[in-house]
Amino acid sequence: MGAMTDQEERTLDLDDDPDFQRHERRVTRLGWIVLSLFVLAGALGLLGPGLFSTTTSGSDQDAVRLEHDRVAHLDSQTRLTLLLDADAARDGTVTVELTGTWFAGVDVQSVNPQPDAQKLVPGGTAYQFTVERPGPAEVTLGYRPQELGRLTLTAKVSGSTVTTHQLVLP
Amino acid sequence: MDAVLGALGIYVVLLLVFRLTGKRTLAQVTTFDFVILLIVGEATQQALLGEDFSLVHAALVIVTLVLLQRASDFLAWRFKRFERVTDGVPSLLVSDGAVLKEALDLNRLDESDVMEAARAKQGLERLDQVKWAVLEASGDITIVPVQNAAPQA
Structure with missing residues (x-):
């Protein structure tokens, strides 16, 4: 028995729709x-x-760099690293001031190394660390974003200010 | 690890595991196999999602896995050799009425498995009513009964 032509196939009691199928293939592609x-x-x-x-x-x-x-x-779970320059320390301590919508929009779960003191500042918080030896250092913040959208974070260390942005998606 | 690389890694691991454990792994699922599969699913979920339960992460993992599977299907359709490697090849179990013992052993099957398929699909009663039995690449056993077999050339 030979192969069925398209026209013969159309005589079958089949609820198909070639036009719809062509359209569907385009949408699928x-x-x-x-x-x-x-x-x-x-x-x-x-x-x-x-x-x-x-x-x-x-x-x-x-x-400081972020x-x-x-x-x-x-x-x-997300991380942000503060890269502190060797000149960031003043009198054996480094004070990092973090402000902006970022701070209100995230749940900070860890600061590593742990700060010696934490103070409230307008729009954020300030962490104070004791510096054992002069040189570059890193502070890592572990956090969970709690707000969607673009969050802005400003870090101030020894008169140096750096601002960054992070987009939070659902 | 990010979503796409994680999904790729898990896909390769699962492909290897299920390919190396043979064709019958999914086609002959016992109650315990089913429990094992659930545990595999749970372990896979942990590895894929980690602590990131966000919508974007889940969507990326899902779309990556589906695309990998479709890409694998396409490559299998395009290249026969790829299909043989990823999907395997059919094995003849009964040839012209003769049971191929070695093929059964190789696939960890016995005559009762062939008869089970013969009863379920063709309503056959005895093994001598089976002309051809094939373990397909999918793991399914297909049966051609003696009366339905095409005449020999």
């Missing part, structure tokens, strides 16, 4: 492209932690 771009953006770090997601705000001249992911996810 577009969908695959969109999904592939979504995965590519994720792999590159445009949607959260990824290959190129880490950014550092501030320059070598600043007493290293973090450009994009964070709501209520997921």
Whole structure:
């Protein structure tokens, strides 16, 4: 028995719709492209932690630089590192003042190393650390973002001010 | 680890595990196999999501896994060799009425498995009513009864 032609197939009691199927295939193909771009953006770090997601705000001249992911996810464990310059210490202590919408929008869960003192300042908080030996140092903050959108963080250390932004996605 | 790389890693691990444990792993699921699969799912979820339960992370993991599976399907359709590696090949279990003992042993099967498929799919009563039995790449056993077999050339 030979193969059925398209016209013969149409005589079957079949509830198909070739026009709809062609349209569906076009939409599906577009969908695959969109999904592939979504995965590519994720792999590159445009949607959260990824290959190129880490950014550092501030320059070598600043007493502090901020290293973090450009994009964070709501209520997921996230880290921000304060890279302190050797000149950041004054009289054996470093005071880091953190202010901005970032501070109100995240739940800080850990500060490593632990600060010797923590003080309230308008719009944020200030951490004070004792410096054992002069030299560059790092302070890591572990936190969970609690607000969606673009959060702004300003860090002040020894008169040097650095501002950065982080986007929080659902 | 970020969502896409994590999903890729888990996909490769699961592919290797289920490919190396043979064709019958999913086709012959016992109650205990089912429990093991649930535990595998739970462990996989922990590895994929970690402490990030956000919508974007979950969406990235899901879309990555689905795309990997579709890409694998496409490569299997395009390249026969890839299909053989990822999906395996069918195994002949009964050839022209003769039971191939070695093939059964290799696939950890016995005649009762063939008869189970023969009863379920063709309503056959005895092994001599089976002309061909094939363990398909999917893990399913297909049966051609003696009366339905095509005449020999």
